[in-house]
Amino acid sequence: MTRVLIVDDEPQIVRALEINLRARGYEVDAASDGRTALDLAARRHPDVILLDLGLPEMGGTEVIEGLRGWLTVPIIVLSARHGSDDKVRALDLGADDYVTKPFGMDELLARLRAAVRRAVPAEEAAVVTTAAFTVDLAAKKVSRDGTDVRLTPTEWQVLEVLVRNAGRLVGRRRLLREVWGPAYEHETNYLRVYLAQLRRKLERDPSRPEHLITEPGMGYRFEG
Structure with a gap:
């Protein structure tokens, strides 16, 4: 209970x-x-x-x-x-x-x-599939419509943090710390740039994202 x-x-x-x-x-x-x-x-x-x-x-x-x-x-x-x-x-x-x-x-x-x-502790799924794209966490690959999507190392790191916290709100400072390091906690413009790039590559309609969601003033959330 x-x-x-x-x-x-x-x-x-x-x-x-x-x-x-x-x-x-x-x-x-x-x-x-x-x-x-x-x-x-x-x-x-x-x-x-x-x-x-x-x-x-x-x-x-x-x-x-x-x-x-x-x-x-x-x-x-x-x-x-x-x-x-x-x-x-x-x-x-x-x-x-x-x-x-x-x-x-x-x-x-x-x-x-x-x-x-x-x-609840559970074995993490190696492959996460959405309606628009698939993320293979073990192979560090992303595909869309059966074709590999080329991501930069930093784009991959941002996506990986969000996917591994699927459904959870990841605060801006935490995301900056995990991807760029503690010295970059206040560089929120980095996140705007990289999330925009990821949406252009992965979302069906980047202007109305379904999977890489912004929580204004707080952070970002991945929805599968």
Whole structure:
């Protein structure tokens, strides 16, 4: 049974989440502050964490930092903060997804199910196929309509990071770190250029990408 840890200081939201999650067979723990959340995470071993950023005393970003030192389970941030800076910081610290309050319960539950599915250990598929192109991770090759697509080494690295995190939002700084290195964390123009090149080579309609998706102000997501 999947165990969810809710970390939020708004009793109405916690109660609504508890009712909806338990009705669907989840086990639920709840904390109203960061220190209690860290303690519960250590003792109860949740499978996924729903975390509000606006917590008293210890903020949500500090909780993420505290958790990511030893815990790899998905963290979905819930916050009334609409600014992209907050989202980017949470993602860079290790959050897996971000839902802005007020949120629809159906959407949140769908995001939660997707996060849990991605977290289940499984043998990575060597070949990833989309409606437009195929990526062979082992052979480091991409084909479209049966023909190999020539990618530069950097284009391949960008694509590989996104494909290996299929369905997950990859923050801009993380992508820059993994492809170019820590010194390039702020060179976001690199990503715009290389994503545009990849879309021209791989997407059926580069102006309306189906697989290499931009999350404005935050990062990129590969959808198969």
